[in-house]
Amino acid sequence: xxxxxxxxxxxxxxxxxxxxxxxxxxxxxxxxxxxxxxxxxxxxxxxxxxxxxxxxxxxxxxxxxxxxxxxxxxxxxxxxxxxxxxxxxxxxxxxxxxxxxxxxxxxxxxxxxxxxxxxxxxxxxxxxxxxxxxxxxxxxxxxxxxxxxxxxxxxxxxxxxxxxxxxxxxxxxxxxxxxxxxxxxxxxxxxxxxxxxxxxxxxxxxxxxxxxxxxxxxxxxxxxxxxxxxxxxxxxxxxxxxxxxxxxxxxxxxxxxxxxxxxxxxxxxxxxxxxxxxxxxxxxxxx
Numbered sequence: 001x002x003x004x005x006x007x008x009x010x011x012x013x014x015x016x017x018x019x020x021x022x023x024x025x026x027x028x029x030x031x032x033x034x035x036x037x038x039x040x041x042x043x044x045x046x047x048x049x050x051x052x053x054x055x056x057x058x059x060x061x062x063x064x065x066x067x068x069x070x071x072x073x074x075x076x077x078x079x080x081x082x083x084x085x086x087x088x089x090x091x092x093x094x095x096x097x098x099x100x101x102x103x104x105x106x107x108x109x110x111x112x113x114x115x116x117x118x119x120x121x122x123x124x125x126x127x128x129x130x131x132x133x134x135x136x137x138x139x140x141x142x143x144x145x146x147x148x149x150x151x152x153x154x155x156x157x158x159x160x161x162x163x164x165x166x167x168x169x170x171x172x173x174x175x176x177x178x179x180x181x182x183x184x185x186x187x188x189x190x191x192x193x194x195x196x197x198x199x200x201x202x203x204x205x206x207x208x209x210x211x212x213x214x215x216x217x218x219x220x221x222x223x224x225x226x227x228x229x230x231x232x233x234x235x236x237x238x239x240x241x242x243x244x245x246x247x248x249x250x251x252x253x254x255x256x257x258x259x260x261x262x263x264x265x266x267x268x269x270x271x272x273x274x275x276x277x278x279x280x281x282x283x284x285x286x287x
Contacts, residue, residue: 019262038217130273
């Protein structure tokens with residue numbers, strides 16, 4: 001139970017850190033690059049097996065890790081921008097609702113159950129993303145209201161689905177820390193290439209705050225994954241219960257933090273969206 005609580009805390013802190021980046025003028029891209037460097041080292045340190053570069057390069061999941069690295073840094077940037085422009089609750093719900101995508105993949109790929117409750121939960125999730133993304137003070141505009149949350153929704157879902165598929169098909173016992181570290185390594189490399197390109201184009205200005213921000217974000221980012229996996233290995237807790245508590249708690253906490261700390265105003269439609277999000281997660285994970 002302690003591992004699950006730590007995972008919830010870490011996942012909630014990610015959204016809070018992104019919001020604070022904007023307030024303290026931290027360069028998001030630079031901080032994200034330092035974040036992945038930090039997360040990579042965390043994976044190497046946590047791993048109990050010896051680091052073997054030849055084995056990693058020739059592993060079946062190597063190119064999958066490369067693709068996920070590209071997705072990780074892209075979607076992390078979208079998550080940061082969504083938290084800053086649309087609010088914590090929008091980014092949180094869009095990310096957590098992406099659990100629907102691996103559910104659909106599981107139904108198709110692994111012939112998992114597809115009862116009325118699960119299908120109904122999927123439809124509710126889509127409505128939840130819509131309602132929680134609409135701002136009361138602004139006229140509806142796809143690019144401003146739904147584009148970023150939609151990209152975040154799809155991207156997060158594709159990442160979760162890919163990780164599930166690669167882990168099920170290619171990852172050996174005890175290989176998760178190195179696999180995770182490799183993904184973070186590629187994400188960091190891609191970020192560094194982007195920064196070098198901006199330096200060449202003379203569009204780069206070093207932001208000292210991004211180092212500290214990236215270090216903190218990297219530890220929290222890795223912790224959110226590490227403790228969730230640790231919670232899933234618990235003997236007395238079922239995975240459906242763990243995912244339900246984890247996702248609902250993150251949605252609730254981020255919405256509450258946005259309301260209390262950042263004075264984010266939630267309209268009636270936004271509250272309906274948060275409510276639908278919680279109901280849809282309960283329906284899908286408990287189906």
